[in-house]
Amino acid sequence: MSVTSTATSLDLPVVDWLDPAELARDPYPSYRRLRAEAPVAWSPAVRKVLISSFEGCSVGERHPEIFSSNVAGGTMVRALGGRPLIRKDDPDHAAERAPMNRALRPKQIMDVWAEKFEANARRHLDRMLASGNGTADLNTDYAVPVAARNLCDMVGMSGVDPTDLARWSKDFIAGTGNVLDRQDIWDRCDRSRAECDAALDETIARLRRRPDASITSMLLEGGMDEDKVRNNVKLTISGGMNEPQHMVTNMVRLLERSPAQKAEVLSDAGLWKQVFGEAVRYFSPIGMVTRQTAAAVELHGATIPEGTQVGMILASANRDAARFTDPDVFNIHRPAGTNLAFGSGVHQCAGKWAVQKAIGEIAVPLLYRELPGLQLDPSRTETWDGWVFRGLTSLPVTW
Numbered sequence: 501m502s503v504t505s506t507a508t509s510l511d512l513p514v515v516d517w518l519d520p521a522e523l524a525r526d527p528y529p530s531y532r533r534l535r536a537e538a539p540v541a542w543s544p545a546v547r548k549v550l551i552s553s554f555e556g557c558s559v560g561e562r563h564p565e566i567f568s569s570n571v572a573g574g575t576m577v578r579a580l581g582g583r584p585l586i587r588k589d590d591p592d593h594a595a596e597r598a599p600m601n602r603a604l605r606p607k608q609i610m611d612v613w614a615e616k617f618e619a620n621a622r623r624h625l626d627r628m629l630a631s632g633n634g635t636a637d638l639n640t641d642y643a644v645p646v647a648a649r650n651l652c653d654m655v656g657m658s659g660v661d662p663t664d665l666a667r668w669s670k671d672f673i674a675g676t677g678n679v680l681d682r683q684d685i686w687d688r689c690d691r692s693r694a695e696c697d698a699a700l701d702e703t704i705a706r707l708r709r710r711p712d713a714s715i716t717s718m719l720l721e722g723g724m725d726e727d728k729v730r731n732n733v734k735l736t737i738s739g740g741m742n743e744p745q746h747m748v749t750n751m752v753r754l755l756e757r758s759p760a761q762k763a764e765v766l767s768d769a770g771l772w773k774q775v776f777g778e779a780v781r782y783f784s785p786i787g788m789v790t791r792q793t794a795a796a797v798e799l800h801g802a803t804i805p806e807g808t809q810v811g812m813i814l815a816s817a818n819r820d821a822a823r824f825t826d827p828d829v830f831n832i833h834r835p836a837g838t839n840l841a842f843g844s845g846v847h848q849c850a851g852k853w854a855v856q857k858a859i860g861e862i863a864v865p866l867l868y869r870e871l872p873g874l875q876l877d878p879s880r881t882e883t884w885d886g887w888v889f890r891g892l893t894s895l896p897v898t899w
């Protein structure tokens with residue numbers, strides 16, 4: 501990589517064949533073609549310069565002084581009603597990230613959250629068993645309620661109905677992805693934001709009186725302005741729900757199609773962390789993160805001008821053969837922690853340890869412990885959606 505001092509005109513390969521509808525069906529063939537033909541390219545359909553190689557995305561993640569998070573305008577700021585830390589650079593970002601880390605570091609996960617994650621997973625497994633008649637949709641009947649209730653607890657909103665929180669999260673994400681500026685999406689998003697803000701009125705007042713270990717409480721304790729607290733809690737609600745939910749179904753889907761590896765982890769519980777780490781590489785729930793160049797930069801022989809919006813396709817980077825042997829093979833014995841599913845550098849996911857514990861070590865292992873006959877239901881089809889945020893919208897199972 502080299503940084504040039506003058507901006508150039510947009511003189512980059514153009515990938516006019518790239519089709520967002522096709523990406524939502526199955527993005528991986530298009531990602532393979534992007535990496536092979538143009539790992540840095542302008543996409544008229546996405547209206548961004550796309551970086552699809554592992555090397556390119558790593559450079560972007562590790563050079564925030566060039567790949568700035570302070571993206572101009574943008575749907576996320578509109579959706580959440582303000583700019584959260586993921587859309588800021590240091591030192592502003594670091595000041596807001598520090599109190600969030602206090603709520604989510606590994607010791608807090610062990611001391612505070614693990615017990616709640618266990619109780620939540622148990623509660624929703626029992627409900628699924630009571631109503632399921634030996635069959636369920638693992639997404640709606642288990643993954644969604646477990647992820648929503650865990651998140652209610654982590655943001656200090658245990659009194660909120662998890663169904664409401666799940667809906668807010670969905671609407672914030674739809675708003676963040678509303679690049680076509682559809683009014684019906686803004687209407688839904690605005691309604692959910694108003695409901696979430698009303699719940700935050702109560703939550704913030706309570707936590708000021710009686711602080712606890714939640715993310716919201718830690719943000720308040722740090723003396724942060726209330727507007728910033730709200731922006732960051734809404735970011736956490738939008739980002740902390742979908743991806744853990746998708747990891748429940750991704751892990752089960754992958755294990756069920758890899759019987760030998762499933763047998764291994766069922767006889768050695770120490771392997772669950774590796775199953776989680778490989779599943780998050782193989783089906784990365786966050787497909788792309790956005791940056792804006794603060795200087796012209798040369799990458800893979802192409803020059804991206806200053807002020808360009810860039811999409812770093814982490815899900816593609818995680819299937820790059822230049823980085824991973826047999827990248828399209830699910831292999832739990834790969835070296836841990838080498839992929840970009842959680843980003844890397846200063847914006848690396850704040851909830852990484854929480855989700856690894858909540859889903860990778862608690863919710864999915866519990867399923868297999870309690871339901872030894874768990875299997876995919878061959879009589880019903882699974883469905884997927886999305887590419888910027890991608891996951892199973894239905895995973896029929898039986899036991």
Ligand code: HEM
Pocket residue numbers: 561585586587597600654735736739740741743744747780784785786789814840841842843844846847848849850851852854855
């Ligand atoms: C499997 C589940 C998850 C995945 C794959 C995931 C992935 C990511 C990614 C890719 C980023 C952006 C990194 C970048 O821009 O460089 C991110 C940021 C973030 N995530 Fe997660 N995430 C997950 C779960 C969670 C959970 C459960 C929470 C909170 C409880 C959370 C909170 C955050 C926050 C606050 C940020 C912004 C960090 C910053 O800008 O400093 N995430 N996550």
